[in-house]
Amino acid sequence: MTDGEPESRGRPGLQAALRWLSIVAAIAGIVGTVVTVAQWIESRPNADPPAAVAPSATGAAATTGIATNDDATIKVGLCVRDAGGVDTPQLKVTPCGPGALLVLARIEEDFSQESDAVVACQAQAPGYSDYHFSTVPQAAGTQVVYCLKEQ
Structure with a gap:
């Protein structure tokens, strides 16, 4: 290795895969949270007066x-x-x-x-x-x- 090059640790392909896996997990967590909030809102008792x-x-x-x-x-x-x-x-x-x-x-x-x-x-x-x-x-x-x- 030369003095100007950073030392590579591990496999570059594995690091990229882990990065993408982290991004996918974060998106899945956000989607799950949105779905949970939507279900909670729908399950709340209706405060509106009954339809007439x-x-x-x-x-x-x-x-x-x-x-x-x-x-x-x-x-x-x-x-x-x-x-x-x-x-x-x-x-x-x-x-x-x-x-x-x-x-x-x-x-x-x-x-x-x-x-x-x-x-x-x-x-x-x-x-x-x-x-x-x-x-x-x-x-x-x-x-x-x-x-x-x-x-």
């Missing part, structure tokens, strides 16, 4: 998901829009105009059937075009339905 039936004026029912803060602050005379979708409608307060829904009535009752909401909106909000069950939890046996009219 949210019927529409057409008679089609959709399930609602997470309650929105806007649901608790919606009042008669405000305009809203559906920021969710068919499966998870979420009313958000919005400026009145095309595409917005005007809140004609807010009714608190025990709606045992979807048709009860239709009858209530017909009586208290003539000309309504749709309705929405609030996703905000109420007192036992009481539900809130908003009677809406498309702008």
